[in-house]
Amino acid sequence: MSFVEIRGFGKAYGATQVFADVELDVSEGEMCILLGPSGCGKTTLLRAVAGLARADCGRLLIAGRDVTAAAPEARGVAMVFQHYALFPNMTVRQNLAFGLQQKRLARARIAAKVDAALTLMELAPRADARPAELSGGQKQRVALARALVLEPRLLLLDEPLSALDAQIRKRLRDELKRLQRETGFTAILVTHDQEEALVLGDQVAVMHAGRIVQTGPAREVYDRPATRFVAGFIGDFNLLEPDAVLRVFGEHADRAWAIHPEAIDLLPPAAGQDGLTAEAVVIDVRIHGPVLRHLLLTNGTELKVDVLNRSSIAARRPGDAVRLRLDRSQVREVA
Ligand SMILES: Nc1ncnc2c1ncn2[C@@H]1O[C@H](COP(=O)(O)OP(=O)(O)OP(=O)(O)O)[C@@H](O)[C@H]1O
C-alpha cells in the first residue's frame, strides 16, 4: 500500500478537461516529482490533492484513509503555492507561527519550532520584516519554512524554487533533499526544470495535457523515455526520425531514435568502425560548465554531443572533421 494513492482522478472546468485518468502512487518518505509543460494541469492536480479544488471523479487515499471528500485541514497536507501567498500584514516570524497557533500548540513550542525553521532557511536576520520588505527568494523561503514548520504528513510543493536565482536555487534544492532524507516527509513537487526533477526525485511522473504519461525512478525515466514527448521533456535527446537514422547510420528503423548527447563518442576521423559510426563536421562548440556541447552536422542531420570539459581533451573547432560512434545499446526507440 502506498502512502498516497490517486485513483482515476479527473477534473474539468466547464468544457476544459484539466486532467483525466490520473493514477499515482507515492511511497512514504518519497519525493515524487510532477514534471510537465505549462498548462498541463499540475497545479490543479496538486490543489485537488490538497482539497482546495474538487476532483470530478476518482479517489484519493492518504495513509490508507480515503480523503476524497475530506476538508483540506483534515488531510494532514501542507501546500506551498506557485505564487507564495504570505500574509502581507504579518512579519516573517508571525507568518511561520500562524499555522502552529491554529493547531493550538503551546507558545514556547511554537517559538522553538519557528526559531529552528528561521535558522534552517537562513531567515533569522529578516524575522521581523514583512513580506513587502523581502526579496523574491526570501519570500519563497518563508513560504517553504511556513509549510515545513507544520511537519505535515504530505507536503505539496508547486514550483517552490522557481523564483530563486540559480545559486540559491541549487543550494535550497540540496537542502530540501537533505531535509527530506532526514525528516522523512513525503512530498509531491512540481517543476519545469529537468535537472531539478532528476536531482530531487525519487520518482518522476511526467504529465502531458492532463495525463500522466510515464512514471518511474528518476534514473529510469531519464534513461528510458517511453515517448518522444517524454524524451523531449526530460532529456536533451537527439531525436532522429527513421529517414535520418538511415541517412546517418545506414540502419532501417521502425520508430524514431532518441539518443542522449553524452551517449555519442567523438573520435578522430580515421578511427575504427565498430558499433554505429558516422563521419561528421563540427559546427559549433559551447561550454556548458562541466561539459562541452558540440553541434555536429552529419549527412544533413544536426546532432548534439556532450563531452566532459577536461583540460586534457583536445579542443575541437568549427570545421573540424570527426568520426562519431554510438553503441547500439544507447539507442532508445520512441513512439
Ligand atoms: N479555476 C479555473 N477555471 C478555469 N480553468 C482553469 C482554472 N484553473 C486552471 N484552469 C485551466 O486548467 C489548465 C491547467 O492549469 P494549471 O494551472 O493546473 O496548469 P499548470 O500545469 O500548473 O501550468 P503552469 O506550469 O503554467 O503553472 C489550464 O488550461 C488553465 O487555464
Ligand SMILES: [Mg+2]
Ligand atoms: Mg502551475
